[in-house]
Amino acid sequence: QVQLVESGGGLVQAGGSLRLSCAASGSIASINAMGWYRQAPGKQRELVATVTNGGSTNYADSVKGRFTISRDNAKNTVYLQMNSLKPEDTAVYYCNAANMLTIPLKRYDYWGQGTQVTVSS
Numbered sequence: 066q067v068q069l070v071e072s073g074g075g076l077v078q079a080g081g082s083l084r085l086s087c088a089a090s091g092s093i094a095s096i097n098a099m100g101w102y103r104q105a106p107g108k109q110r111e112l113v114a115t116v117t118n119g120g121s122t123n124y125a126d127s128v129k130g131r132f133t134i135s136r137d138n139a140k141n142t143v144y145l146q147m148n149s150l151k152p153e154d155t156a157v158y159y160c161n162a163a164n165m166l167t168i169p170l171k172r173y174d175y176w177g178q179g180t181q182v183t184v185s186s
Contacts, residue, residue, distance in 0.1 A: 067091045067175040069160045074180030085145040087160035096162045101145045103156035150184045
């Protein structure tokens, strides 16, 4: 079992910055990768950024150059530094932890409760 708790959301002016945090607890050793997803009103949940245990990162095209994902293994925490925020970044942001198995082939996902990010114009 893995538990994820997000924090750091809030209201910010366009062009401002926020840093989201996600603290993981439980069976942390089972996690292969972690990431951030977001869901805006009336839209599907979309990938924002991911980082694997090997350190590889991936970003949505819409946030490249503005957002940075990182992790602190000692604190079992991942972060999302969000700079140059735009109104279209407004969404509920969810922390994700994935356990990708090979025997059998299966992916299991854990999710946090979400934190609201609102960017005003």
